Amino acid sequence: MEREIVHHPRAKIQDYASVVGASAIEDLRALAEKLSGKAIQNINSTFTGGGVAEILARMVPLLNQLGVDAKWTTIKGNDEFFGVTKKFHNALHGRAEHISSEDLSLFLEVNKKNAEELEFEGGIIFVHDPQPVALVAKKKECGEKWIWRCHIDVSKPDRKVWEFVRNFVVDYDAAVFSAPNFTQQLPIRQFLISPSIDPLSDKNKEISSEVIDSVLGKYGLDKGKPIIAQISRFDYLKDPVGVIQAFEMVRKSIDCQLVLAGGAATDDPESEKVLEESRDRASNNPDIHILPIPPGSDIEINALQRASAVILQKSIKEGFGLTVTEAMWKGKPVVASAVGGIQLQVKNKFTGLLCHSIEGAAYSIKRLLSNPEYADYLGKNAREHVRQNFLITRHLKDYLLLFISLYYPSDIIYL
Numbered sequence: 001m002e003r004e005i006v007h008h009p010r011a012k013i014q015d016y017a018s019v020v021g022a023s024a025i026e027d028l029r030a031l032a033e034k035l036s037g038k039a040i041q042n043i044n045s046t047f048t049g050g051g052v053a054e055i056l057a058r059m060v061p062l063l064n065q066l067g068v069d070a071k072w073t074t075i076k077g078n079d080e081f082f083g084v085t086k087k088f089h090n091a092l093h094g095r096a097e098h099i100s101s102e103d104l105s106l107f108l109e110v111n112k113k114n115a116e117e118l119e120f121e122g123g124i125i126f127v128h129d130p131q132p133v134a135l136v137a138k139k140k141e142c143g144e145k146w147i148w149r150c151h152i153d154v155s156k157p158d159r160k161v162w163e164f165v166r167n168f169v170v171d172y173d174a175a176v177f178s179a180p181n182f183t184q185q186l187p188i189r190q191f192l193i194s195p196s197i198d199p200l201s202d203k204n205k206e207i208s209s210e211v212i213d214s215v216l217g218k219y220g221l222d223k224g225k226p227i228i229a230q231i232s233r234f235d236y237l238k239d240p241v242g243v244i245q246a247f248e249m250v251r252k253s254i255d256c257q258l259v260l261a262g263g264a265a266t267d268d269p270e271s272e273k274v275l276e277e278s279r280d281r282a283s284n285n286p287d288i289h290i291l292p293i294p295p296g297s298d299i300e301i302n303a304l305q306r307a308s309a310v311i312l313q314k315s316i317k318e319g320f321g322l323t324v325t326e327a328m329w330k331g332k333p334v335v336a337s338a339v340g341g342i343q344l345q346v347k348n349k350f351t352g353l354l355c356h357s358i359e360g361a362a363y364s365i366k367r368l369l370s371n372p373e374y375a376d377y378l379g380k381n382a383r384e385h386v387r388q389n390f391l392i393t394r395h396l397k398d399y400l401l402l403f404i405s406l407y408y409p410s411d412i413i414y415l
Contacts, residue, residue, distance in 0.1 A: 011200035013065045019199050020393045028393065031400040032066035039069040040403060041122025041143070045085070045131035047074055048295040049263055050233060051195060051322040052128050052151050058198040058392060059399075066396070071121055075114040075132045081106060083269050085131045091158035092130065092165070093237065093317040099161060111135060124403055133168045145406040148172040151195070152319040153182045153340045173406060178320050178341050191402050194344060195320045196395035197329060197386070202298035204329055207306065215303035219291055222257060226309040226369055229259040230323075231301055234274040234292070237317045238262075239337075241281045242358050244288060246314065249362035251287065254369050261291040261304055305330050310368050310375070314361050318342050325390050328352065328382035333375040335364040345390065351382040 017025050042060065046053050056072050063070035077085070084107050087097040111134035118135070120142035127135055128149045139146050148169050154162060154177075162184065169175055174189040183190060197204055216223050228247055232238040240260050247258040260278060263271075275292060282288040293300060305311060311327035313336040320341030327334050328345060334352035336342045346352035353364040368375040 011198075013062055015200060016391075016393050019387070020391060024393050024397075028066055028396055028400065031397065031404065032063075032068050034404050034408075035068050035400065038124060038403065038407070039071065039122045040124045040126055041120065042070070042072045042126045042128065043075065043118070043132050043135065044072075044128035045075055045077065045082070047072075049268065051320065054322065055195060055392075055395070056128075058201060059396065062392070062396060063399075066400075068400075073118065075111075075118070075135070077110050077114075077131070079269055081110045082131075086268055086270055088130045088161055088165070089152065090237070091161040092152055092154050094156040094158065095237070095317070097158065097161075099158075104164060108134060112137070124406065127172075130165050133165055136168050136171045139171060145174075145403075146172045147174050147176060147402070147406070149176045150182070151178060153179075153317060154184055155182055157184075174402070176402065179344055182319075182340070191398075193395070193398040193402065194341065194390060195322060195325075196390050196392045197322060197325045198392045199329060203302050204326060205302070207299065207302055211299065212303040212307050215300050216307055218300075219259075219289060219304075221259065221289060221307070223307070225287075226254070226256040227259055227304075227307055228256055228310050228312055228365055229261065229304055229308040230312040230314065231259070231261045231293075231304060231326075232313065232315075232323050233262050233268065234271045234278065235268065236270065236274055237315055239314045239316050240274065240278040242316075242361075243312055243314050244278065244281050246312070246358045246361040246365065247288065249359070250365045250369070254366060256309070256369065257287045257289065259289045259291060259304055259308070261289075261293050261301070263293050263295060263297075301326075302330075305332060308332060310335060310365050312361065312365065313337065313342060314355070314358075315339055315342065321345065324352075325386055328379075329386045329390075331376075331379035331383045333368045333378040334382060335361055335368065337361075345385065346382075347385070350378070351385045352378055 042056055044052055060070045060072045084103045087099050091097040115135050115138045123144045125143035125146045129151055136146055176191045176193050177183045178194050230243045279290050305327055311332045311334045313321055313324045315337050318340035324336055324342055324345050336346050338354040346354055348354040355361040355364050
């Protein structure tokens with residue numbers, strides 16, 4: 001079974017003291033010491049694309065710097081399997097999907113094959129999302145503790161699919177969700193841990209105006225015209241066509257340009273279709289720039305976000321919305337749908353503006369473009385909200401406490 005070679009980030013754990021304070025880093029070191037001799041094996045479905053892979057790529061090296069033996073492994077699957085798991089993903093978000101008995105059989109077959117071939121090396125087996133959930137069949141043979149991490153909102157799922165997935169979840173020692181309202185009743189321990197961004201990564205660090213200008217030039221963007229941007233995977237649940245419709249409403253009264261930029265995940269077979277439909281809807285409008293961004297283009301994404309006047313995230317469903325976090329960290333005013341984990345981040349009229357429709361999104365965008373002082377106020381509040389709640393150092397602390405609690409359930413950790 002393939003394992004990613006996870007390179008250590010340029011930033012070292014001590015470098016985060018400049019952002020969150022030295023005491024926060026000392027807390028992490030103290031917690032990590034309690035996991036001496038324990039190995040954590042993260043298992044998900046892809047090394048690239050999407051927030052889960054992005055978080056693991058930053059977190060696993062930092063855990064190792066803290067002295068925790070952390071690993072990252074992916075399962076294998078063909079396009080047919082990932083087509084089924086994409087339907088699972090949509091159905092768990094509540095979208096209508098036809099999932100046949102053959103689909104369920106294929107899911108079980110691929111998970112069984114991975115369970116047989118995968119080398120389980122962790123004392124804690126940390127399984128992310130539905131794709132590898134059935135690996136828990138190996139629990140009696142491998143690993144001391146098993147955790148299932150759900151990164152999506154399963155509060156109103158398709159009942160058939162949820163019951164199928166739940167049959168595996170209940171065999172784990174614990175489940176982790178991103179927010180209280182994302183959960184389902186379970187007979188196992190549940191933990192609430194929000195995702196995070198890395199403030200020192202290429203995607204989020206400070207960059208020069210020269211770098212920003214070069215990226216704008218590369219993509220033919222006019223630096224003198226306000227940019228509205230949505231930067232997300234090309235996915236129906238991100239509603240790129242709705243984004244275009246909202247932009248067209250704004251464009252009738254304000255001269256501006258739209259950037260729809262994002263990539264695809266290897267476990268998402270729908271992305272190319274969504275990209276093509278977005279291009280068709282744009283109808284060669286010169287003010288609509290649809291940019292498929294390949295993996296590893298973090299500096300470009302950073303530049304596009306920093307160059308934007310307004311960041312949009314018009315998701316129909318959303319697990320958390322790390323692109324919202326990224327924009328808020330950069331002090332940008334955000335207009336986002338009032339769904340999922342976005343509502344943990346965007347406090348309406350204080351750290352951003354929430355919308356409930358295409359018309360609502362257009363109204364909010366026009367309000368921000370017409371009132372730059374208000375936009376700046378929201379952006380400053382947004383950055384501080386992220387600093388306090390959604391940076392990777394807080395995420396590391398939560399995970400360390402989770403791991404410790406599985407071995408010392410009656411202990412209280414004082415820091």
